[in-house]
Amino acid sequence: MRNVTFINFRQWGAVLGAVLPLLLCGASGLLDSLLSPQEAKAAPALSDIAALTEEQLIEGSRGEQALVWYSAMPEPVVREALKKFEERYPWVKTDYIRVGGPMVIQRIMAEKERGVEKVDVFSSGEAESYPELRRRAYTARITNLPNMSNLCDWAVDKEGHYVFAQAFKLPMIYNARFISDEEMPDSLAKLADPKWKGKLASLDPASSGAGLNFYRFIAAQPSLGFNWMEKLRANEVLLVGQIGPMTETVASGLRPIGVGQWDAAEIFPAQKKGAPIKIKYPQEGYLLQLYPTAINSRAPHPHAARLFVNWSLSAQGQAFFEREGYSHNMAKGACERLIAEGGWTLDIENITPSQTKEFKEKASLALRGR
Amino acid sequence: MRSKHVLPHALFTLSFLFLSLITLYPLAWLLARAFATSEWTWTLENFRQAFTVPRLREGVLNTLWISLLVCGLSVPTGLGLAYLSARARLPARGLFSLLAVSPFVCPPIVAAIAWTLLADRQGGWLNLMLKALGLPGLLNIYSHSGLVFVTWLLTVPIAYLVLEGTVRQVNVELEEQARLCGAGRWQIFRRVTWPLLLPGLTSAALLCFLQSNIQFGIHAPIGLPANIWLLTTLIYTSTMVGPVDLGMAAALAFLLVVLSLIFLGGQEWLLARRRYTVVTGRSRPAAPAELGAWKFLALGAVGFYLALAVVLPYGVLIFRSLKPFQMIAIGNLSELFSGWSLSAYGSLAESSVALRAVLNSFWLAAVAAVGCVAFSLVVGYLVFRTRLWGREIPHALVLTAPALSGVVIGVGCIYAFGKAPLALYGTPWILLLAYMAREMATAFKALEGPCRQLDSQLEEAALLCGASWPTAAWRILWPLVRPAAAGGAVLVFIAAFRELGASALLYSHGNEVVGSLMMVIWHDGRYQDLSAFAVASAIVCLAGAGVLRVVIGGRYAAGSR
Numbered sequence: 001m002r003n004v005t006f007i008n009f010r011q012w013g014a015v016l017g018a019v020l021p022l023l024l025c026g027a028s029g030l031l032d033s034l035l036s037p038q039e040a041k042a043a044p045a046l047s048d049i050a051a052l053t054e055e056q057l058i059e060g061s062r063g064e065q066a067l068v069w070y071s072a073m074p075e076p077v078v079r080e081a082l083k084k085f086e087e088r089y090p091w092v093k094t095d096y097i098r099v100g101g102p103m104v105i106q107r108i109m110a111e112k113e114r115g116v117e118k119v120d121v122f123s124s125g126e127a128e129s130y131p132e133l134r135r136r137a138y139t140a141r142i143t144n145l146p147n148m149s150n151l152c153d154w155a156v157d158k159e160g161h162y163v164f165a166q167a168f169k170l171p172m173i174y175n176a177r178f179i180s181d182e183e184m185p186d187s188l189a190k191l192a193d194p195k196w197k198g199k200l201a202s203l204d205p206a207s208s209g210a211g212l213n214f215y216r217f218i219a220a221q222p223s224l225g226f227n228w229m230e231k232l233r234a235n236e237v238l239l240v241g242q243i244g245p246m247t248e249t250v251a252s253g254l255r256p257i258g259v260g261q262w263d264a265a266e267i268f269p270a271q272k273k274g275a276p277i278k279i280k281y282p283q284e285g286y287l288l289q290l291y292p293t294a295i296n297s298r299a300p301h302p303h304a305a306r307l308f309v310n311w312s313l314s315a316q317g318q319a320f321f322e323r324e325g326y327s328h329n330m331a332k333g334a335c336e337r338l339i340a341e342g343g344w345t346l347d348i349e350n351i352t353p354s355q356t357k358e359f360k361e362k363a364s365l366a367l368r369g370r
Numbered sequence: 371m372r373s374k375h376v377l378p379h380a381l382f383t384l385s386f387l388f389l390s391l392i393t394l395y396p397l398a399w400l401l402a403r404a405f406a407t408s409e410w411t412w413t414l415e416n417f418r419q420a421f422t423v424p425r426l427r428e429g430v431l432n433t434l435w436i437s438l439l440v441c442g443l444s445v446p447t448g449l450g451l452a453y454l455s456a457r458a459r460l461p462a463r464g465l466f467s468l469l470a471v472s473p474f475v476c477p478p479i480v481a482a483i484a485w486t487l488l489a490d491r492q493g494g495w496l497n498l499m500l501k502a503l504g505l506p507g508l509l510n511i512y513s514h515s516g517l518v519f520v521t522w523l524l525t526v527p528i529a530y531l532v533l534e535g536t537v538r539q540v541n542v543e544l545e546e547q548a549r550l551c552g553a554g555r556w557q558i559f560r561r562v563t564w565p566l567l568l569p570g571l572t573s574a575a576l577l578c579f580l581q582s583n584i585q586f587g588i589h590a591p592i593g594l595p596a597n598i599w600l601l602t603t604l605i606y607t608s609t610m611v612g613p614v615d616l617g618m619a620a621a622l623a624f625l626l627v628v629l630s631l632i633f634l635g636g637q638e639w640l641l642a643r644r645r646y647t648v649v650t651g652r653s654r655p656a657a658p659a660e661l662g663a664w665k666f667l668a669l670g671a672v673g674f675y676l677a678l679a680v681v682l683p684y685g686v687l688i689f690r691s692l693k694p695f696q697m698i699a700i701g702n703l704s705e706l707f708s709g710w711s712l713s714a715y716g717s718l719a720e721s722s723v724a725l726r727a728v729l730n731s732f733w734l735a736a737v738a739a740v741g742c743v744a745f746s747l748v749v750g751y752l753v754f755r756t757r758l759w760g761r762e763i764p765h766a767l768v769l770t771a772p773a774l775s776g777v778v779i780g781v782g783c784i785y786a787f788g789k790a791p792l793a794l795y796g797t798p799w800i801l802l803l804a805y806m807a808r809e810m811a812t813a814f815k816a817l818e819g820p821c822r823q824l825d826s827q828l829e830e831a832a833l834l835c836g837a838s839w840p841t842a843a844w845r846i847l848w849p850l851v852r853p854a855a856a857g858g859a860v861l862v863f864i865a866a867f868r869e870l871g872a873s874a875l876l877y878s879h880g881n882e883v884v885g886s887l888m889m890v891i892w893h894d895g896r897y898q899d900l901s902a903f904a905v906a907s908a909i910v911c912l913a914g915a916g917v918l919r920v921v922i923g924g925r926y927a928a929g930s931r
């Protein structure tokens with residue numbers, strides 16, 4: 001038996017010398033052009049048409065017959081929405097990938113950077129990534145969809161590349177078996193009282209996009225701010241990394257009160273299933289989490305993608321999401337109320353990555369103490 | 371004799387090409403991305419950003435000391451279990467392997483969830499029970515000790531499976547000769563047994579270290595609420611929350627690779643100075659030792675470990691799978707035992723996606739296990755029995771990928787296999803390659819100890835007697851490495867079956883696997899469904915691991931000799 005060592009720079013040099021040129025060829029696209037079958041370049045320039053009609057989309061989608069949606073919305077929501085869509089447009093066979101919000105963006109970015117075109121429509125709560133996706137020309141302009149005018153103006157990207165087809169309020173929630181309606185405070189500020197020590201859970205601004213935005217809302221409230229976050233820390237708030245596990249934390253009673261949780265898509269469906277959770281909208285108002293949806297600029301099924309987004313913006317689509325408790329209605333006439341009732345929205349177009357990094361650190365410090 | 375010279379070269383070429391494909395190719399893409407913008411123009415900006423991440427130093431130091439502590443706890447525990455399984459006469463020894471690996475079946479995220487339900491300071495069951503008994507509820511899973519504890523529970527089976535083969539291979543004649551020469555127990559252990567165990571121990575320690583480094587499934591749900599920052603959580607919070615930044619994620623991920631390579635180099639340096647050949651033509655296996663009264667202490671210790679690693683977490687999962695929503699009694703404890711329902715299992719049985727996920731995971735994990743063991747044997751043969759130029763390269767290739775977390779490997783695989791020349795994205799084959807890339811090191815490290823211990827005179831004797839090389843390998847070498855191969859295959863099978871990160875990023879419709887489905891259910895917060903799925907898939911996984919162990923390990927699998 002021989003004694004060996006793998007640290008041999010000469011041999012490694014030889015290997016890297018052989019592999020690196022191959023990699024460079026791959027990265028530069030040389031290998032692709034030599035070995036890939038000729039792909040259908042450039043989808044029909046639907047974005048360039050001034051105004052699309054539903055008939056055009058239907059006609060085009062009959063030829064495509066398929067749709068792929070990457071979504072971070074809860075799986076029952078995704079499944080039901082696609083079922084409804086298929087009922088209306090039965091020739092389109094739908095397919096979805098449900099992963100967490102950051103992973104939707106990760107998947108899209110990795111695919112697009114490599115030139116892979118699999119997805120048609122994508123929806124993720126990581127809203128801050130959408131302007132970057134648009135800058136990279138990964139998203140298509142969709143303001144020419146017939147139902148676009150149904151939406152509030154503020155629910156559409158100024159350059160027309162994404163829409164907020166869904167929205168959720170982030171109120172306070174509580175487990176009604178542990179906390180009575182009367183006992184539950186009606187404002188976030190009151191949760192700073194030491195009597196709630198050990199009873200609170202919140203989304204984590206460091207590990208959840210929704211949590212990050214919720215604490216931006218907190219920081220923007222003069223009566224709350226970073227001072228309130230520090231008081232929450234003194235009350236030993238449990239920081240939860242995901243929306244779903246937050247529901248479980250409160251429903252199971254591990255922490256009977258939660259702050260900053262989606263009402264629609266999370267709590268409404270959980271209540272329907274019998275979860276002992278109730279909602280209280282705080283006096284200070286609430287974060288209105290806007291949920292962006294966009295279409296791949298080189299979608300394999302561009303007509304079907306637009307047909308689906310168009311359906312989700314329609315009165316019928318919006319009513320479906322609202323009726324099932326999956327979203328608040330974003331149609332004109334309804335969406336104005338979301339703001340009027342105390343909704344606070346984040347202007348994702350005017351936030352730089354360094355501002356995000358700084359805020360995340362500051363909020364994390366306030367909630368964690370170091 | 372010509373074939374004798376051709377075979378090593380053919381094996382070298384085959385293993386080099388395949389291992390380069392599954393490890394170096396995706397890693398090279400990741401490295402390229404770390405030095406490039408999204409438009410693939412070269413830049414150092416990703417590294418500049420990565421090195422300004424707040425708490426980076428704290429994350430690196432925490433990762434190091436927590437992983438080292440986990441190693442320091444897991445390896446002795448694994449060694450103790452391996453010794454009891456391989457060398458001691460204990461009742462139900464045949465069940466030992468199955469029980470000892472069962473904690474590994476639990477995906478880290480599920481184990482972390484189970485322990486947060488058990489040992490949360492406010493509402494954890496164990497604390498509530500302590501309080502009901504009039505004792506202070508002192509357990510707090512959201513702490514350094516909680517993090518080390520849960521990681522320890524999940525890495526012990528790795529140490530056990532790696533060491534079991536090594537302990538079995540220790541030549542007892544050497545110990546007996548030392549005893550005849552008048553050496554005492556401690557002297558025999560220090561001068562004979564310990565050096566013989568060293569290759570296996572270092573392999574086990576390295577694997578535990580690598581595994582502990584990348585347990586995002588434990589680090590996130592326990593470390594983040596406890597304000598304990600590790601490299602995995604830093605990568606996630608810095609590059610995935612707010613705008614997603616793949617370049618910086620790739621740059622940070624290579625810090626983990628560098629950390630692992632340092633330890634890998636340390637292991638090689640430690641082992642390169644000695645010879646470990648102990649299985650020669652004259653060796654015989656050890657007879658089981660009588661433990662006398664110590665038997666009860668040993669059984670008690672094993673029982674305690676299994677209670678912590680299996681009974682408590684799976685108990686709470688089973689309970690959670692039967693009870694919608696409520697976990698904590700408010701007044702009367704009896705309310706906890708009412709309203710139970712099998713509805714989660716009912717929906718699981720009716721779900722075609724769940725069934726498809728289990729079947730897909732089963733075959734992918736089985737193929738990955740057999741493939742990893744086969745390639746590890748080839749690499750072991752090249753490294754330890756030939757003098758081929760460059761034989762250490764496949765060895766190093768095997769050991770580079772597991773330093774990366776599943777999600778990072780997933781991104782590398784999308785780059786590498788997203789388009790021609792190897793357009794596998796959207797097929798189950800990309801999952802298979804990702805699993806093999808991650809777990810090849812596990813199989814190799816499980817086989818490394820026994821491979822180092824084999825003397826070449828065994829096959830040379832067979833060749834001199836006229837046997838062909840394949841006959842000698844099949845009749846002489848294979849039976850000797852079989853127990854270790856079975857251990858390696860079981861580890862790979864379980865790890866691939868329950869893998870989460872890469873699965874979630876690479877799965878596609880129709881190719882769902884257990885890991886991807888668990889991630890979906892976890893994200894949705896459907897803990898009752900998650901618990902039911904975790905329990906059901908653990909049963910399938912253990913059954914599969916048992917079958918694999920018997921098929922590959924043969925008679926050794928049942929604990930007989």
